Amino acid sequence: MKLLNAKTTLPLVLSGMMALTAACGGTTAPSGGTATNSEKPAADSTKKDAAPTNQPVKVVWWHSMGGELGKAADKLVSDFNTSQKNVVVEAVFQGTYDESLNKMKASMDSKSGPALIQVYEIGSRFMIDSKAITPVQTFIDKDKYDVSSLEENILNYYRVDGKLYSMPFNTSNPILYYNKDMFKAAGLDPEKPPATYEELADAAKKLTKDGKAGGSFAIYGWFMEQFFANQGAELLNNGNGRTSLATESLLAGDAGVKTLTWWKQMVDDKTMLNLGRKTDDTKKAFAAGQIAMTLDSTASLRGIVNSAEGKFQVGTGFLPKPSGAKDGGVIVGGASLYILNNRSEAEQQGAWEFIKFLADAKQQAYWHVNTGYFPITKKAYDEQIVKDNLTKYPQFQTAVDQLHATKMNLATQGAVMGVFPEARQLTEGAIEEALNGKKQPKEALEGAAKEISGKIGTYNKTVSK
CATH class of the missing domain: 3.40.190.10 (Periplasmic binding protein-like II)
Incomplete structure (x- = not known):
């Protein structure tokens, strides 16, 4: 190029x-x-x-x-x-x-x-x-x-x-954080976090009681990108923009619709709270025991575990994916x-x-x-300091295992495009529209995908092959 x-x-x-x-x-x-x-x-x-x-x-x-x-x-x-x-x-x-x-x-x-x-x-x-x-x-x-x-x-x-x-x-990379004490109280195995969309939705129902909700995911475009990769699905055409410049967003494909439909259903069922775009807000709700599960970066692990110290035990699990999904992993x-x-x-x-x-x-x-x-x-x-740290924060082993379990392919390698920040914001807008009931998941994602594809086209005109 x-x-x-x-x-x-x-x-x-x-x-x-x-x-x-x-x-x-x-x-x-x-x-x-x-x-x-x-x-x-x-x-x-x-x-x-x-x-x-x-x-x-x-x-x-x-x-x-x-x-x-x-x-x-x-x-x-x-x-x-x-x-x-x-x-x-x-x-x-x-x-x-x-x-x-x-x-x-x-x-x-x-x-x-x-x-x-x-x-x-x-x-x-x-x-x-x-x-x-x-x-x-x-x-x-x-x-x-x-x-x-x-x-x-x-x-x-x-x-x-x-x-x-x-x-x-x-x-x-992102992992699932969950409240082991709430799992025990709901009759769930605290050593077995939900691994699939279906298992997580079922757990969220059982965890929602006494004014507390099963979970909350921040409206973050990065999470949607990760859900795609975990299903072995590419976010962009042309090999996620890696075999040649991407020209089209695949956000409204099956992986996106399936994910947002699952997410919206839990919000509609009131087993999953919609707390907006800030991960700080979901972290605070988790630390306060208001929600039993959340998604966040592995880089937040120490802060999340420390915030729960003396209140409840924090468990960690792999990012969930639909049952029967293709090989994938995290980006x-x-x-x-x-x-x-x-x-x-x-x-x-x-x-x-x-x-x-x-x-x-x-x-x-x-x-x-x-x-x-x-x-x-x-x-x-x-290194000894890393071994000591894993002893103190054993939850981090989940992050290491998830990284190593990731299957290398174009989906998990991650999408590349010159307008990624804008694309991520448009994705977040589509998630918001769906969760707030303004549009159905497919319609919201199709609108965002069209806008993203347009911006990719404008960007591509600035470079010549």
Whole structure:
């Protein structure tokens, strides 16, 4: 794929990258990006720089990890800077993922932006099309870096056309959380969470009593994407946008209609509450014992378990799917790290050295324990702090098992499109319409799919094959 003139093309492309939360841990996302230097051969990016060798190379890293996540990121940066003398990383928090990408766009012409940027997973198609990056595959090939040490199901999302464009950093997927005490009181086996749509609907009925509801799922587009993948169903045509550019949304297909019909029926039966779009609201209701089941990111696990401490036991289960569904699994959420190609070759190489440091088992173990995100490196599970953390939070084993049980195919690899944030918002609008009784599930999804397909078409006109 070849991008049209970057300065005229990217403002059009950027319209699809606005205002949406990231699919992980409640952190919101960046938006925007302008490519310059797009004609520079990627292979040149790893040549040695002519800068004086006695001066460390400064690498600016823009990220969207706030609060406790930001503190954990800062610790990793500090550890890297003290581990060697050739590169100094400066981490700069840039707000949500959308805000960070908008700032990247504004910085490109002046080259005042970062060498490394964290971008949410649904920005992948845009970042590739922007031509603003040097794929990490370039550095992997040059170093003969062994990616077999990394989790294949995580790498799989960020591979497009067999090439790894970015390195995964913070990774999560959704799991079912349930109140074991309420399960016992309802005569349900607290060690056997519902695995299918049918089992969950039946459990929700039994759990709904004494002013408490069986559950609540936030109206979150990420959940619908996951329900598709768990049925082995693709969200977009053309192999989920991976065999060639997607041109059509498949949101109104059987997987979508089946899922929304099931969801709406539970809301209509008053066994499932509709608490709106914010996962914070479903978390609060769960912690208060008002609902027995909910869906949330694995990155929220520690917070959810801690909020229930002294009140009830939290159980975890795989994301449910219809009985008889095809092989599938979950799609990774979160964000990855991109190296920008308008920075010097020395800065790009320095960014790569930092990326390799972050992927090391020791760093991944620290990151996982202090944030709840998955380690991307398999050997991190051998680190004692990870073993200790699993002892304290055994519920996380569910997340690990679910990741490893996921069947790799185009559905679980995840959809890629340049207007993903807008598509996710339209999906949420359709779910709302159905749950609020304004439209039937199929009608609501068909309307959203038509709008998404239109936006995909507009986006595709900004790139030439």
